[in-house]
Amino acid sequence: MNNIFKSVLKAAVAIPLAVGLTVGAAQAEKIRIALAETPSDELAAFFVALDRAKANGLDYEWTAFSDEELAIQSVLSGQMDIGFGTPYAAMQRSRAPLRIIFQLSKLKFFPVTTSKYSSLKDMDGEPILLHSRGGGTDSIANVIEERIGIKFGDRSYVSGSSNRVAALLGGRADATIIDLSNKNKLMRSEAGAEFNVLEMFDVEASDEALFGNLDWIKNNEKDVAIFVNALVSTWQDMHKDPSIIRRETSPDGPIGQLPAEILAELDGFYSDAVAGGLYDPNGGGRKAANADMEWYSAAGQLDGTPDTLNIEDFWYLAPLDAAMKQ
Secondary structure, three states, rough: OOHHHHHHHHHHHHHHOOEEEOOOOHHHEEEEEOOOOOOOOOHHHHHHHHHHHHHHHOEEEEOOOOOHHHHHHHHOOOOEEEEEEOOOOHHHOOOEEEEEEEEEEEEEEEEEEEOOOHHHHOOOOOOEEEEOOOOOOHHHHHHHHHHHHHOOOEEEEEHHHHHHHHHHHHHOOEEEEEEEHHHHHHHHOOOOOEEOOOOOOOOOEEEEEEEEEEHHHHHHHHHHHHHHHHHHHHHHHHOOOOEEEEEEHHOOOOOOOOHHHHOHHHHHHHHHHOOOOOOOOOOOOHHHHHHHHHHHEEEEEEOOOOOHHHHHHHHHHHHHHHHHHO
């Protein structure tokens, strides 16, 4: 394994599982943002968007939770205003009117195993390591079972693709599902020959999205508009030139404090991600919402079918529609 990859993995494992930070001038009200993981290269574009929003008057604070379930619960309880995740099951079972406002990334994930497995059919009855219960990788595993006709063995959960790669390299797991960036890093490393990327179908549904309580969104329309406008501008600029993320990353912010080895790979990460279709430059919108209805109903996280599900029960599109007109 090369030294850079070792450093990245060491840094990823060493980052605490929960951390909070307050940003912006001291005011009575801030948008409280619940991250589903600690800051990493995967969140660099999001923090660039936050810096742009701050420059336009947004006051906010963020807290990183150890997994998506906790981030979702923090929004449901009113502890946080905006959350990371795809809380479709919670939307259906909760009386709280949760709505998604922006697709951050798509489910571009890859089954990676030790060399003992060569196809998804080989995984019948075998244990697998996933990100979080009810999250994106859990839904991928569900759809794999349905489409391939297998049944995974025990499912265990470790948040963060880097940490699941570390589990593979440490012999603590033989199979997992990881993101595009960590898949590329692993397979390009000296240890890459010891692992297989199993062939699977393409996915356009949301992995990470921003959501909040609809009442709160409508009552904070101005701040939400600043936030969504900043996200749209960042995602669109990133598609034109992925190096914009490295160039606009604040050295004093949470991403700028990551190890130099990770910062040096930002251009490669975002170039790979844009080329691999990880991000929709227009924030997903109706296209993503329809893909989500199909995917998450097939994954068993939504009751109903795409024909019977109404995207307006899950998405609030007004802020994104307004941003796209600017």
